[in-house]
Amino acid sequence: MNTAARTIDPTSDAAIAASVTPRPIEEIGDRLGVPAAALYRYGPDKAKIALDFARKAEAKADGRLILVTAINPTPAGEGKTTTTIGLGDALARAGKRVAIALREPSLGPVFGSKGGATGGGHAQIVPMQDINLHFTGDFHAISAAHNLLAATIDNHIYWGNALDIDTRRINWRRVVDLNDRALRSVVVGLGGPGNGFPREDGFDITVASEVMAIFCLARSLEDLEERLGRMVVAQNRARQPITAGQLKVTGAMTALLRDAFQPNLVQTLEATPAVVHGGPFANIAHGCNSVMATRTALGLADYVVTEAGFGADLGAEKFLDIKCRQAGLTPSVVVIVATVRALKMHGGVAQKDLGAENVAAVSAGTSNLVRHIENMKAFGLPAVVAINRFTGDTAAEIDAIRAACAAVGASVHLCSHWADGSAGAVGLAEEVAALAAGPSAFRPLYASELPLLAKIEAIATRIYRAGAVAVEPGALRKLGEFEAQGHGDLPICMAKTQYSFSADPTRRGAPEGFVLPVRDVRLSAGAGFVVALCGDVMTMPGLPSRPAAEDIFVDETGFIGGVF
Template sequence: MQRAARTIDPNSDAAIAASVTPRPIAEIAGSLGIADADLYRYGPFKGKVALALAQKAEADPRGKLILVTAINPTPAGEGKTTTTIGLGDALARAGKKTAIALREPSLGPVFGAKGGATGGGRAQVIPMDEINLHFTGDFHAITAAHNLLAAAIDNHVYWGNALDIDVRRVSWRRVVDLNDRALRKVTVGLGGPGNGFPREDGFDITVASEVMAIFCLARSLVDLEERLGRIVVAQTFARTPITAADLKVTGAMTALLRDAFQPNLVQTLEGTPVLIHGGPFANIAHGCNSVIATRAALGLADYVVTEAGFGADLGAEKFLDIKCRQANLRPSAVVVVATVRALKMHGGVAQKDLGMENIAAVSAGAANLRRHLENMATFGLPAVVAINRFTSDTPAEIAAVEEACRAVGARVHLCSHWAQGGAGAAELAETVIELAGQPSGYRPLYADELSLAEKIETVARRIYRAGSVVFDPAALARLAEFEARGYGGLPVCMAKTPYSFTADPTLRGAPEGFILPVREVRLSAGAGFVVALCGDVMTMPGLPRTPAAENIHVDEAGAIWGLF
């Protein structure tokens, strides 16, 4: 049977990426002063930085750290990763020794609703297809390490249960790096005594795994294994916690993660070095790339541009309250990305009507942008707005965004990096250099000494503008239990919809005074935070009606198309 011919759009992101011949990865490494002996190649255009070199670099993080975040996402698109890449290229064009630090894409969104996650247009990271699929195998290693621990729990119970594990209170679920709603709740151990004890279980997506969070926050292999050992996986019949260390598999888990723990090195279309490493989701995890990669980049470059997932209410808040707190990072400036199209949706315009000029909707939707700018000021950080330009934007609509920014004293730049690469973000780069020249005023949102419930309420009230927080009684009891066990000093990781400041994804704009429901809390003792699940947020996403996987194919030459 002959396959139908497929038409390739020459202006697609994939076609643009394929039109550029990457520089050998050794040249990219050399631009950061990485010797050939410290580069482990994965083919000609991607590699890993030797851990010893990465740790030497991260011990002296002298560079300026720039965080790129965004308004709450909409189906209209914001372009946070694209802007991160465009700004990095613009800084390099300005003569600054620059590195970009990004998360690795998860296969869940690649095959689901979002598609690939390596930028777009002339602001991309390459090799795009390899990065978006198996890359260097890091996520597979994390999945294997997580599931090894899950298997060890059931195996321990099967062989006599010397630890007295109560199988009704096993909290360690399994993971897979795909969207699969049918795996959210499953029963394992069926088929008779030879297959263990039947019990309820479930799957999360790999990027929601505590192993992923630990991987991205650890500073060394020793730190990695110690954090893995602190994972609480179950309780005994006497309600005492069982940890991964009790099951004696943390050494094996670390062995699976050893090679993956070395940061990955690739490049932009313009040859700017990019360290892509780790990738926890920002709506259900802490949403930042690895500490080891970020700090190593700061030791190798003068300017490091990084991103935090989804809108600033999730990604930036967790970056600033979790990652910076644990890793002793002090960002110099923040870029908040917005598009006219997305602001119109926040102003009440339906997606089908975005092509029509609507200045009033832009002005109304700009309330969402202003809220994020106010929140960044709460952390003591200067912020600049990057308008990611679309060809459908009218001069009057752009002027409305600029006026909304000026009204709150925020600087704003119209950027065309999608079409022009780094040249399209030159003015943005100039402002970033200026802002980064001032001493960092960064401060976390809350003190360690607050109770866990108070930390959750602080984020809800000061960042989301909730009027009140309603805790499920079981969640409050769990918080008290965590504090009694000595975990009260940990930061909190809010898990909620990324599409709204509220727990309701349909409420766009800048609502306030609402009730934020906290239905469940989970302890991530190894990662060093407590997760608060709000509303209906899921830790295992599902595929949309028409998943992106339906558009992906391989041509006769072996080239992969349809990732964008």
């Protein structure tokens, strides 16, 4: 037993969250005009918003949408979710009718190295342990629906294979919401004829599932089931696509997802409403919370603060080119989060040396931040920089960031919401509200009519600044097949390392002129995009040498500690 891990640090996120008594969830709903009858309680401080009420709200989604994104992540941390929450609290502090819209955390990173996704310090959503663990069971429902389809495919083959499915060309893998590298490649059907036909298979993490993507992009239960039916799960021996609809199980999958499809309502430590729903990763999926949650929030609040996963090259690009395109969303402002420490790492400083002042490294590292600013402005959006401040940051380092951002027309706000809550993000909130008051000039990066390869090249050259794209011959052939099948108008979902603009996670800063390798492409016909797998990115992560799970415990009162 790790007894040190069982000591509750009074400055930890869990202890800070436990020091605040959440308001009854009915009170939080009332702040957005959600009546108690439209809230399905999961205990006193979390609830689902009834689907019929959410549908009415999302139909009039006319609030101002604010997107929070970040520089490429580093081990030093950036604090994007914390800033999203701090900004939402600060807007509420200023008297704005505001809602925060966030993704649900996956158990993979919670038990791995990244930890949870409920913010930190005095800028958190609660109940943080519940949200980071099982929450309202949404991810379990998505896993069950996904695996029901997997079981149905093998069952169909076992009972005669009327669709003539080619067992060598089944592309529907199984999922589990944990990091388990041993499941990346497996063989199923062993043990004799009663267990089916042996074949190669594998597992992805639940957040990489196309069911998750569909769950987060669907606008209604009808849309959800129709999209599920379009999913291509295999090919027959004539090389024709087999869809989930042909297996006649999408009604059952929708039944498993029905309750989960209702958005979840929780609150911040300052009782600002937060709609938390869905959670695809941004490095291997599209990285945004559900359309239903975002549009419901926009129909209930004047300002909605949302985030997109990882750096702006991944989450924000997909938010703008995939989610906004499909959901009819028009963002008003982009906030880009950075820290002095992370910029030092992008400037070449090792993690162990981050404590010392290094203005030159900060200046060099701002190349990463500046590129993200330029990229967001290419979408026609004003960009504001939020520096998530640490006590060790020096005035000279801050001045270096201000100078670099001023050169590309972006203002910088020092934020201390981790320590001070809403009071630490007042200046940021004031500028965001002022910018959101103006008309939006948002435009996607590329036109839907472009060929699929041209869309990949547009993202690679204009967002990543690659010099060229090297697509494997097999992937090129698939792109041609997708277009021949009528999928050429779909957007691209790039699956790439989050740590670099390139496909090499060790290349920090702002590399350019590199060759971006695309090793494979996958059709997500139900979600409505084509996934391009770049470099060595994996759809089933592994655990680190010392998983965060080692520090999680339950004390004698039932308090869960060690979650961060």
